[in-house]
Amino acid sequence: MSQNDDAPPMEAQRYEDGSISYPTHPRSLGGAEAVETIDLSEHTAEVITWTESTATPPGVRQPNTIAIVEFDVDGESVRAIGQVVEDADVEIGDEVEPVYAEELRDPDVGIKEPESQEWDGYRFEPTQ
Structure with missing residues (x-):
């Protein structure tokens, strides 16, 4: 679905026990290894x-809409939190x-040196 073919993946991890987490971790909550x-x-x-x-914190747009979303990946629930694209309205249940x-x-803007971290990532955009 990503609209930028050069974009890095939004990586989640599946584990031996079938669970999936985002962001990734070396092991699942139950201790299973990533597969x-x-x-x-x-x-x-x-x-x-x-x-x-x-x-909002320095350098973050105002207002800033944040959503908790739930992916269904092969029957497994995976939740993520992130910004909603600018000027988009979302409601509970929206895709x-x-x-x-x-x-x-x-x-x-802010106290961190620009080279000290990654500044990119994913926002959520309504499909309709």
Whole structure:
């Protein structure tokens, strides 16, 4: 589903016990070892809940809509939290897809050195 073919994957991890986690971890909550990487950007998700922040950290747009979404990957539930694309309205139950963003916040604003971390990631965009 990712609209940018050069985008990195939105990696989740499947474990020996069948569970899936996002973000990835070396082992599942039950201690099972990882067996497969799954790219969540190839899937759609359902909005579980959302909120709009009007007092955001330096470099983050205002207002900033954040959603908790749930992917269904082969019958396994995988939840993620992230920004909603700018100027999009979402409601509980809406279908969204991950969309790659080169900058989730302005790296030149705030106390962190721009080279100290990654600034890209995924936002969620309604499919309709």
